[in-house]
Amino acid sequence: MTTESAEGGHVFLRIGDEAPDFTANTTHGELNFADYARDSWVVLFSHPADFTPVCTTEFVGFASRAADFAKRGVKLIGNSIDSVFAHIAWVRDMEKSHGAKVDFPVIADLDQKVARLYGMVHEPSAVTATVRCVYIIDTKRILRAMIYYPLTTGRNIDEILRVIDAMQTSDKHGVATPANWTPGDDVIVPPPATQQAAAERVGDKALKVTDWYFSKKSL
Secondary structure (H helix, E strand, C coil): CEECCCCCCCCCCCCECCCCCCCEEECEEEEEHHHHCCCCEEEEEEEECCCCCCHHHHHHHHHHHHHHHHHEEEEEEEEEEECCHHHHHHHHHHHHHHHCCCCCCCCCCCCCHHHHHCCCCCCCCCCCCCEEEEEEEEEEEEEEEEEEEEECCCHHHHHHHHHHHHHHHHHHHEECCCCCCCCCCEECCCCCHHHHHHHHHHHHCCCEEECEEEECCCC
């Protein structure tokens, strides 16, 4: 579900919302998001403009880690308010100048349709460019995480992969992950919800119990 502000009609997506569907022109031809995302995780990310230095480093970063995303069952989609011809020229230049082959689609969002649908245009920053948004969407097309960066700050690809690893681990094992968690670290067991369960938790030798509400285990 999305909400709109009374003054500007801006869309505010929330974690747990269904990711809005759209059809758009991309460097891979017309893309219908619902079809593209079916049975797959998706990272949809926006960048301010083609042929800019920070954005170039980010696209090179995503392209160089494409196999790591694919291994996790994640598809990538880029978006900016540039033409498909600009995108194609930039993608070709990145392969030539940086050795990065961008194999994922890049949306040519000239009418800002996708940018407005996902709230990628933050007008205090810029009215004609998308900020650096990252939307992580699961196989049920549910928005699971959102990360926003200012125009001057490039994204950390390792952190995006870490967040995906954490959410997929939580989904699979019914656990939570602590601060700075990476695969292989202990995970957090959900706290007990009754007094009896709390008393039993304290004596649970199968877990690494610090207190009744704070327990970890290895996977």
